[in-house]
Amino acid sequence: MPFQFDHLRTLTALVDEGTFESAARRLHVTSSAVSQRVRTMEQTAGQVLVQRTNPVVPTEAGDAVLRYARQVLLLDQDVLSELRHGGAENRNRVPLAVNADSLSTWFLEALSELPPELGAVFEVHREDEEHTTGLLRSGAVMAAVTSTPDAVQGCSVEGLGVxxxxxxxxxxxxxxxxxxxxxxxxxxxxxxxxxxxxxxxxxxxxxxxxxxxxxxxxxxxxxxxxxxxxxxxxxxxxxxxxxxxxxxxxxxxxxxxxxxxxxRLFWQRWNLRSPLLDEVTRCVREGAAARLHPM
Known part of the structure; x- marks a missing residue:
């Protein structure tokens, strides 16, 4: 792995929280520790990964590393879930992007079918179906409902319905x-x-x-x-x-x-094997089949 695990976790926390201080509170470290970890990652990558704005914004290189970081953390969550069998201390964060009309009419019902023992907690980004792929490219989400049939790099795509x-x-x-x-x-x-x-x-x-x-x-x-x-x-x-x-x-x-x-709606997700993401995909697929018109 080109980056240390704690550094990957730090980058995701920084982008999620928006500031070095908020990321430090989430990680229970100092702001200077967060800054040092990010600088170390940038030295490893040979490129600037985040713009030091308020909130911080990942650069194009930062988007690539952030996507990689979230995938590594997802696989880590899958292993921990299998070892610990879920539990409040091992909740699995699932960031998704979906358009407002799907969110109001069928998507939440589909997610409700996810087995509770998986311990998933959802972070849903509401975005127009023509623009949800941008969140996939940036690594902000691991899957999205989209109107775009062309797969984002590193993702697979399947039709959901109309x-x-x-x-x-x-x-x-x-x-x-x-x-x-x-x-x-x-x-x-x-x-x-x-x-x-x-x-x-x-x-x-x-x-x-x-x-x-x-x-x-x-x-x-x-x-x-x-x-x-x-x-x-x-x-x-x-x-x-x-x-x-x-x-x-x-x-x-x-x-x-x-x-x-x-x-026409499609489901795009990271193209990696993950029991959690596989189950989310199954629920979305079945929910769409029950409530959308066939393509």
Whole structure:
């Protein structure tokens, strides 16, 4: 191993905590010890591994070493779990990245099937499905739900299924803005998750050839997004799991029910043998099969 085990643990603690002082408290050492260990790693690598900002940010070389460090620590956790059979003193940290809509509709139910004796504790990073692979590349997470079918270096990829969205609005909103199907939508208020969310524009472009020109609300939480549409702030593309009952009860109307927006989801994970990561993958695979549409 090119780096000492304690040094790898120190680097992950420093990046996770953001400062040398916080990392020192987590590791029960002094700040100078953390700094010395990082300098030793940089001398070994021959490159700067972290930018001394607040919070610290890994460099490109630091991302590579951080990914390696987390993989080594994962294997160490697997061995300790097998020897100690879990327990509060041996909890296994599992950092994952997932998009907000999956997190709100099926992902947590999938994780709940993980056997409790594995002693896993989850650190879930919520990120747009088109950007979760960046967290894999940096080593921040060991697996991610993503819309990208091309495997990140050092990772394997498999298809999970299709998340289907319906463009919907409240009946009152449709009446107020003269919306009849897609007619009138281009200039009507629209709800976006954030400034990177293009589902609504994609829906309109597919059917009318142009995106929305209407005022935009930005609601960066999946359940609050759906509620904002239900309350009549604007129209938006809502996961079928979240809007099905409101459509049945007439609280929402589908604007083009035969033209849902579909997002293909994939599971990317570190390409190494780990009983813990294998079990997480199994649960995610089975949860997706039960709740997503097949590809």
């Amino acid at each position: 998340m289907r969205y319906q463009a919907v609005c409240s009946p009152e909103f449709a009446e107020r803005h003269g919306v009849r199907g897609v007619e009138g939508l281009n200039g009507a208020p629209v709800v976006n998750f954030d400034r990177r969310d293009d589902l609504q524009d994609r829906f309109l472009r597919d059917l009318t050839g142009e995106g929305s020109r209407g005022p935009r609300h930005y609601i960066p939480a999946s359940e609050d997004f759906a509620r904002t549409v239900l309350l009549g702030f604007g129209w938006g593309a809502v996961p079928e799991h979240q809007c099905a009952r409101d459509l049945e009860d007439g609280r929402l109307v589908a604007l083009a029910p035969e033209h849902p927006v579909e997002v």
